[in-house]
Amino acid sequence: MVERAEGALSLPADWPAHPDLSLALNRMGSFDWDLDTGLMHLDQAALDVFDLYSDEYDGHPESLARRVPPDESTRLDAMVSRALKSGATFYGAYFRIRRRDGSLRWTHTQGVVRRDVSGRPHRIIGIVRHAAQELADASVRIALDDEGRRRTSVVEDTTAALAHARTVQDVIDVLNEARGLEYLGATNLVLGLVDGGRIRLVADGPEGSFVPGTRYTRVDEQYPMGEVIRTFAPRFIESAHDFAVSYPRLWPHIKGLGITSAAYLPLIAQARPIGAIGLLYRDKVGFSADERDLLIALGSSIGQSLQRAVLYEQEHDLAQGLQQAMLPRRxxxxxxxxxxxxxxxxxxxxxxxxxxxxxxxxxxxxxxxxxxxxxxxxxxxxxxxxxxxxxxxxxxxxxxxxxxxxxxxxxxxxxxxxxxxxxxxxxxxxxxxxxxxxxxxxxxxxxxxxxxxxxxxxxxxxxxxxxxxxxxxxxxxxxxxxxxxxxxxxxxxxxxxxxxxxxxxxxxxxxxxxxxxxxxxxxxxxxxxxxxxxxxxxxxxxxxxxxxxxQGLDAPQSGGRLQQRVAQSDPDALTAARHMVRAAVRAWGAAERADDIELTADELMTNALTHTEGAAVITLRVLARPHRRLRVEVDDCSSALPRRQDAGETGVSGRGLLLVDRLADRWGVESRGSGKCVWSEFVVPDSTSM
Incomplete structure (x- = not known):
């Protein structure tokens, strides 16, 4: 016993308190369970925990059945049985009791198993206590922890979704559809991009919220987006009154939407503002410190994604233009x-x-x-x-x-x-x-x-x-x-x-x-x-x-094709070619143009043999589309192109191409891989004999 010093303060007569008093004051009761006889002693405090009168309990655990629901009783029996069989010396558990008024209340028990020298359990001594408030406090802590984790997951989930956004519209869709807006309670969002000294609105909030004249606004105008872009700082509008006083030009247009607060965040990438986002709320007043931190973190993630989207769209436009320029226009x-x-x-x-x-x-x-x-x-x-x-x-x-x-x-x-x-x-x-x-x-x-x-x-x-x-x-x-x-x-x-x-x-x-x-x-x-x-x-x-x-067989078909090679210094080949032209003209029903065709073919062959080296090849064919034509082609091995020139009144050469130009309906020169082809075409009447 502590000695009382002379002149010291006096202590209560029952100090220190007996353990029974300490347990009772803290709404704890004790029990002593003799396993050999099966009797369990409950003190008055323990009976109070079970909401039992003393005459309602006969010392047997079965008497507690009226207060312990069957499922809870089964769970407790199984737990005690495991402790006894496993050799454990301690157990504890939360369980519910049914009070006298029928309501359920959480209770906690813990016990110490006493064993004899052989290890056989023969006694359990423990306590029971009220646990409703304790679990309520724990639920609050769990809820707060869950809310914190949920807020963190808002940023993580939204950031993960934004990683797949390729265009500005993709970013807007992610924000509108993401769980983040749902968790944050935002009604909708507005989003603007910096375009020179102006802000271009690309997402204008809920239906009916568009404010005329705000599709493009200057950065220096008194709007919340312009303010956060100018200051690089977020703007939290915590009440409708705050909104009305701070932005009198904007508020009259949106006060009918029931907006009570808003958060406007600058979207910053590489140390420069590229835009701003506004989250609009109904039935919300004020922002906690955690909410502000969360929104700022979310704004940073959105800014990075939006910059990627803008750069992608710029590169896409450039690439698409290049692609279209490289493909044939028609x-x-x-x-x-x-x-x-x-x-x-x-x-x-x-x-x-x-x-x-x-x-x-x-x-x-x-x-x-x-x-x-x-x-x-x-x-x-x-x-x-x-x-x-x-x-x-x-x-x-x-x-x-x-x-x-x-x-x-x-x-x-x-x-x-x-x-x-x-x-x-x-x-x-x-x-x-x-x-x-x-x-x-x-x-x-x-x-x-x-x-x-x-x-x-x-x-x-x-x-x-x-x-x-x-x-x-x-x-x-x-x-x-x-x-x-x-x-x-x-x-x-x-x-x-x-x-x-x-x-x-x-x-x-x-x-x-x-x-x-x-x-x-x-x-x-x-x-x-x-x-x-x-x-x-x-x-x-x-x-x-x-x-x-x-095209099908019902379309007009072309006629035949004849070809003759004419070598240098080979008059017989030249004569044969002339005969071929004459025969083709008659056979293909072009007699009306016979003189023009034969003279033109002869002139083209002569030019090829005179002005080039090597043989010439003359080809005659009939083309049926878009109208029937007889075509004369003379190929040679020279890449030098023929020139039409004026022979003058006394000239003896230079009239060949002038003659061809006068006689043929069309003529021209085409390059070949090893030379050129001079050709002429003559419109001839349709013939059923072909």
């Missing part, structure tokens, strides 16, 4: 056939690539078709594509054979200052005869669809892609000849139409073949459908399409 009409072209940009990335198509007019009614794909998906690929398209047109227009056109293009790409290669398919088409000559440089094979819808893959012998064939000195490209029958459709395309990650190329071709087979007959509708199915398949590559259909 596709020439082809006599005797229909053409459809499409370009579908990639689903991801910069929406630009090296895919292209082209149709090139060639002499004698022929034309070339090109489909190609430069490696890569960037502006460099598009630039290389544009250069390749130009040189391919030039080589084809010079009159080179299809294999030579592709070989020269490969040489050009190899010498170009680039590490890119390209695949390409070139087709030289003569719809008058239906003959198509195909050369493939590492490209996918084309498809051919018959009038009945049957579709098959056309196997085209091929060589290495452009650039690689020159690097490995393998420039000998084989030529595959195809006869395109009337009403048949030839489909050229890039690999984005059939290639897909995880899908075999042959499977992709079979899938495409099925689509073409069941597709619409109309060529333009078929091209549209092929682009649509790429979107359905989730294709991530760009796609170029070039479709050609030859």
């Amino acid at each position: 596709i020439p009409e082809v006599t005797g056939g229909q053409v459809a072209v499409r370009y579908r940009s990639a689903g991801m990335g910069r929406d630009i690539g090296g895919d292209w198509y082209d149709v090139i007019p060639l002499p004698s009614g022929r034309f070339g078709m090109i489909i190609g794909d430069v490696q890569g998906h960037d502006t460099h690929a598009a630039a290389v594509m544009g250069q390749l398209r130009i040189v391919l047109r030039a080589y084809a227009a010079e009159g080179h054979s299809p294999a030579t056109v592709i070989a020269r293009a490969s040489d050009f790409l190899h010498e170009l200052d680039t590490d890119r290669f390209a695949t390409c398919l070139y087709a030289e088409v003569d719809l008058a005869t239906g003959v198509v000559q195909l050369v493939r440089a590492g490209h996918v094979d084309p498809l051919l669809r018959a009038p009945d819808g049957t579709c098959r893959r056309v196997t085209v012998d091929g060589g290495l892609p452009l650039g690689l064939s020159a690097e490995f000195a393998r420039l000998d490209y084989p030529v595959t000849t195809l006869e395109l029958d009337p009403d048949h459709t030839l489909l050229l395309f890039t690999d984005g139409l059939v290639e897909e990650p995880g899908v075999d190329l042959d499977d992709g071709m079979r899938r495409l073949t099925a689509v073409v087979k069941n597709g619409p007959r109309d060529l333009q509708l078929l091209a549209d459908q092929l682009c649509d199915v790429v979107d359905e398949w989730g294709g991530a590559d760009d796609v170029a399409l070039l479709l050609l259909r030859r």
Whole structure:
């Protein structure tokens, strides 16, 4: 016992308090459970915890059943049993009791297991106590922790969603649809971007909230967006009164929306404001410190995403403009056939690539078709594509054979200052005869669809892609000849139409073949459908399409074709050529123009033999579209172009081309791969004898 010092303060007579008093004052009761007899002693405080009178308890635990619900009793019995069997010396648990008025109340118990020398449990001594307030306080703490985690997840979830936003509209959609606005209780948002010294509104809040005259506002005007952009600081408007006093020009237009507070945040990227966002609230007054911190963090994330979106849109516009500039502005009409072209940009990335198509007019009614794909998906690929398209047109227009056109293009790409290669398919088409000559440089094979819808893959012998064939000195490209029958459709395309990650190329071709087979007959509708199915398949590559259909048999057909080689110093060959011209004129029903045709043909042959070295080749053919014409062509090995000149009154030469110009309906000169062709055309009447 502590001795009381003389003169010290006096202590209570019952100090220190007995443990029973301490337990009772803290609403705790004790129990002593003898396991051998099964009796359990409860003191008065314990009976109070169970809301029992003393005469309602007979010392047996079963008497507590009226206060402990069956499910709670089962759980407690199982817990005590585990403690006894496992050798534990302590246990504790929360459980509910049913009070006298029928309500449930949380209670806590804990006990110490006493064992004999052999380890057998024979007694449990413990306490029971009220736990309702304790658990209520814990629930509050848990709720606060949950709210904190939820607020943190708002920023994390919104930031994760913004990471996938590619455009400004994507950012707006994420913010409108994200759980963040729901958690924060915001009604909606307004978003503006800095455009010079003005703010351009790109999201104008809930329906009916647009304020006339605010689509574009100056940064120095008294609006909340302008203020946060000028000051680089957020502005929290905590009440309707605050809104009305601070922004009298804006408030009259939005007071009918029930807005009670708002948070305007500057969107800053790389230390400069790029815009501002406003979150509008109903039934909310004021912002806590945690809410302010959360909104500021959210604004920082939105600013970074918005800058990426703005830069993407700027680059996308540039890339799209470059892509469109590199593709042909128009596709020439082809006599005797229909053409459809499409370009579908990639689903991801910069929406630009090296895919292209082209149709090139060639002499004698022929034309070339090109489909190609430069490696890569960037502006460099598009630039290389544009250069390749130009040189391919030039080589084809010079009159080179299809294999030579592709070989020269490969040489050009190899010498170009680039590490890119390209695949390409070139087709030289003569719809008058239906003959198509195909050369493939590492490209996918084309498809051919018959009038009945049957579709098959056309196997085209091929060589290495452009650039690689020159690097490995393998420039000998084989030529595959195809006869395109009337009403048949030839489909050229890039690999984005059939290639897909995880899908075999042959499977992709079979899938495409099925689509073409069941597709619409109309060529333009078929091209549209092929682009649509790429979107359905989730294709991530760009796609170029070039479709050609030859007209049916009901269209007028061309006549025959005759050709004669005339060597230098070979009068017999020249005479034979003149006889061929005369016979063709009679046979093809052009007698009315016989003198003009024979004289023009003779003049062209004479010029070729006189002014060039080597032999000349004269070709006669009848063209049926758009009207019937007889065409005379004289080919030679010289690239020097003929010139029309005035011979004067006494000149003995120089009148040849003047004569041709006077007699022929049309004439001209076309380059050939190894020389030139001078041609003339004469309109002749239709003849049923052909």
